[in-house]
Amino acid sequence: MRSVPSIIHLDMDAFFAAVEQASKPSLRGKPVIVGGLGGRGVVSTASYEARKFGVHSAMPMAQARRLCPNAAFLTGRFEAYRANSEIVMSLLRERSPLVEPLSLDEAFVDLEAGPYGPALAAATPAEGAQLVLALAEDLRADIVERTGLTASVGAAASKLMAKIASEQAKPDGLVLIEPGSEKSVLAPMPVRALPGIGPATEQALRRAGLTSVADLAEAGFEELVGLLGKAHGAGVFQMALGWDERPVVPDRDAKSVSVEDTFEVDLADRDRILREIDHLAARCVRRLRAAGRSGRTVVLKVRRFDFSTLTRSETLGGPTDEPEVIAATARRLAMQVDTTGGVRLLGVGVTQLADYTQEDLFAQLEREEKGEADGEGEGEGEDGTEEAEAVPGEPAVRRWWPGQDVTHREFGPGWVQGSGVGRVTVRFETPYSERPGRVRTFAVDDEGLAASGALPLRPPAGAG
Structure with a gap:
């Protein structure tokens, strides 16, 4: 090192x-x-x-x-x-x-x-x-x-x-x-401070009386391999000693994004399993969006009570990063798996990654099928307004998201504080405002109000 x-x-x-x-x-x-x-x-x-x-x-x-x-x-x-x-x-x-x-x-x-x-x-x-x-x-x-x-x-x-x-x-x-101080720095830390040690591994180590990184170092290679398996145990032992020779690898091109959870008690209730899949899908979407990616194939991983592991996948018509689409697809895949004996681990992933999103008929269909087109959906930050479900013979009503960037023909740029009952409240301020801006309320279909792009946090060079 x-x-x-x-x-x-x-x-x-x-x-x-x-x-x-x-x-x-x-x-x-x-x-x-x-x-x-x-x-x-x-x-x-x-x-x-x-x-x-x-x-x-x-x-x-x-x-x-x-x-x-x-x-x-x-x-x-x-x-x-x-x-x-x-x-x-x-x-x-x-x-x-x-x-x-x-x-x-x-x-x-x-x-x-x-x-x-x-x-x-x-x-x-x-x-x-x-x-x-x-x-x-x-x-x-x-x-x-x-x-x-x-x-x-x-x-x-x-x-x-x-x-x-x-x-x-x-x-x-x-x-x-300082180089050379790694082991002493790590020693008093809890085992969860080390990357790759999650709740399940922590519980396995705790049952063996290992709660600090110093405990791991003292336990030694053989004991950790016996507790955690060869690959994981060896890796944990090296980390406990502060050994790490991994190089910095520029611009990693990930092939997939996935998350998974291992449960202390096997899950047997189908509704509980589906709720956990929803949570995993939301976490997977956050990782996708953090990486600026979307994906076309949704993968579900299920490890059952007998440690048999099954994977199911479904390829969509185009890449997406919509939580509704990914969660609904993972749920459909779960219905193909026999979980009557209990589930030990669940994972949700996305492959066939892309740098763009198929805008996105799939998400709207999922919202409508779940009855969420009235504004109670799990939208996580799409710029632009959406239209609530249309009533026959009446025009569709625009929907606004809290935090969304907007501009008004008369009052200029601002952001949505909230909306409901046919009204939308906007605070008119920008990153360069010297003090909090004024708040005004409009009808949701006010023709002077439109979605806008995000302003830079610092004014462009030469701007007054």
Whole structure:
């Protein structure tokens, strides 16, 4: 491993919620929760103000509303998130050609491959560490200057430790772990601090009396392999010692996106299984959208009580990132599997990835079939309005999403605070407003009101 902590891990702080606060002066310093607002919606990101109330990502939105009823609940604006992610990633690539994006808001960077590589190679360990700190601070300052957003950065001699360091740095901080100190840094941490140790693995280790990373290191290779299997046990043992020689791999071209959960008690109830599939589909969609991708084939994985594992797949007419479509397809696939003996593991994935979405008749059909066309659907941030189910002989009514960018012929740009009972409330402000904007209410079909694109968080060069 390296003698200089030249691998950094950058993680934007509460990225989706932070973009919303930066875009909307009236929300700065206030709790903001981004996610699906329908009956089965889940939290995508919560601002740090909301996290103080116990709200966290992947939490059911209904629970988040109970914990933090005064928060601003918004659907996602993925156009805005992608635009700001591109700015951040371009700043990273100025530091090195070896940038490994993990999502819109997270990446590894190998500084040795960049312009400062020769200086790092020639430096003593102490000099190298100081140079890395300076480069990381300059990077964080540039991100603030270009976007107004904050980032947490970890620096270390490996990807594992850089990730650990960035977690310690949150929020809006910088932590460097000196090469050679990996084992002592990891020792007091709980086993869940290591990547790849989820709830099921944690329970298996806890039953064996292993609760800290130090316990794992002391247990040794043979015991961990016996508990977790050869591949997983060996990997956990290496991580417990701080060993990680994985290179930073630029522009990874993922072949699929998937999520899965292992349950402590086998699931036997069909309705419960279908609810879990809905949650998995929502998580899968968040990963798809974070990567700026969509997919055409939906895959369901089922491990039954007897450890037999089945997969079923269905290929759609075009790529999608709509949660309604992916969840409904996974549910159909589940109906093809005999689950009467119980289910130990469920997974939902998407393959045949693309950089665009088939806009998207499938999603509208799914909403209509579920009776969600009245506005209670699980829309997660599509820009533009939708039309509610038409009544014969009457014109369709436009539907607006909380957080959506709009513009009014008379009042200019703003965003939707809420809508219902034929009315839509808009706050007219932009990222450049000096104070919170005024609020006005219109009929949902007001001809002067239209959906618009997201404004950049910093005014364009030369703008007044």
